[in-house]
Amino acid sequence: MHQFFSNKKLIILLVSVIVCLGLIAYSITEKSKLPIVQQFSNDITAITGRVLSKPTNAVVNFMESVDNLKNTYEENQLLK
Known part of the structure; x- marks a missing residue:
């Protein structure tokens, strides 16, 4: 100890x-x-974050799918 x-x-x-x-x-x-101004700014920031995260997550998911497809193709080529 x-x-x-x-x-x-x-x-x-x-x-x-x-x-x-x-x-x-x-x-x-x-x-x-919290003061009203800070509550308002916190709410706006949260909404903006949610709105921006949706397309960002969609792009990230798409890129991961493409990467997975590429890995699958390479594995298939090795198996042939």
Whole structure:
């Protein structure tokens, strides 16, 4: 157990993760107290992110399909 606590990088990482989780939990509980302007900007940002993610995900899925087809073709050529 002594060796675990002697690793300073691990302790710093652990404390950082705990602090980040605490900040996330605090920001979630304080959501109702946000100013109207910040709530509006958060809503607009979320909507924009959803709208932009749909075509981006479609392109990524298409590229993965093309890559899968290419791999299948190469495997078939090896099997022949």
